[in-house]
Amino acid sequence: MHPFEYTLADDADQAVAVVTADPHTSFLAGGTTQLDLMKDGVLSPERLVDITRLPLKGITHTDTAITVGALTTxxxxxxxxxxxxxxxFVREALLLGASTQLRNMATIGGNLLQRARCRYFRDPTVPACNKRNPGSGCAAITGIHRMHAILGTSDHCIALHASDVAVPFAALDAVVHTQGGNGRRSIPLTQFYLPPDxxxxxxxxxxxxxxxxxxxxPLLPAAARSHYxxxxxxxxxxxxxxxxxxxxxxxxGLIQEAxxxxxxxxxxxxxxxxxxxxLRGSRADTxxxxSAAEAALQGARPLPGTAFKVELAKRTLVRTLETVAGAQS
Known part of the structure; x- marks a missing residue:
């Protein structure tokens, strides 16, 4: 691991100022992915600002939403x-997303920011990775890519976003609140991530x-049923x-909201x-x-190693919809 300076922050404004001022400085929270990447030599920050003591933990409730501090595990x-x-379905995604040990360390903010699970991105001995080394190419496209993406890909990258809980968060129109050098922002999760292009x-x-x-x-209506x-x-x-x-x-028997x-x-x-x-306005039937599954996979760009995912995704979506509709019948 590359040597680095460690700073323990006790003030959010100060932490933001320190990291903003230096492109070689990064935040550190649970570290369940970040430290692995540092050990592998993929990330080499010169300074880490530990934010685990900042008051960014806890869950507050209203009648329409919950707000989760970024350091909540x-x-x-x-x-x-x-x-x-x-x-x-948020709870199910969390429980299926990591082992108990990791769930007690990994933070919600960090989960949303976890890096790609691409074997080529995570191996610095592989030179061709546009995510790690812009302009170098994408070894996954011509290599082993069974675990890679088929939607939102480009000729420059097919790396998969690996978060489980980000899936129901996206379905719910979750909003990410941030603090930076230019003030505070509220960013819809569906606008938070960028396609590779x-x-x-x-x-x-x-x-x-x-x-x-x-x-x-946002909370689902009381009449809603969900599943992951x-x-x-x-x-x-x-x-x-x-x-x-x-x-x-x-x-x-009719779908009012999906x-x-x-x-x-x-x-x-x-x-x-x-x-x-x-789905909206349709009968809740197979x-x-x-038809919804066909629509969901329109535009998929599978490669030979990921071609199986098209049919698997359709069947998984149909099964999930059947499970949810069955719970409501």
């Missing part, structure tokens, strides 16, 4: 009674030194081949807007669910 959010009752190294809209302070998560399904190679802790987060409100997002297939948490349009 995955386990703490999963244990929240309102999440259990009103946002079950020709700049895969720029993954989100944050400025250097801008700190996630909280995530605001994660398909993976093994039952124990593993990243998703495909996942789906779905919430429905039905009345007399929220759909996919994981394991996109370069960012994939909000399936077209699938939602198909025919409508299959």
């Amino acid at each position: 995955m386990e703490e959010l999963a244990a929240d009674p309102v999440v259990r009752e009103r946002l079950p 020709d700049t895969p190294n720029v993954e989100n809209v944050l400025e250097h030194g801008e700190l996630i302070t909280a995530v605001e998560i 399904i994660k398909v993976r190679d093994r039952v124990s802790y593993e990243f998703a081949l495909v996942s789906a987060g779905v919430a429905l409100v039905t009345e007399d 929220r759909v997002a996919l994981g394991g297939v996109g370069t960012l948490p994939w909000r399936a807007w077209d699938a939602e349009d198909v 025919e409508a669910f299959r």
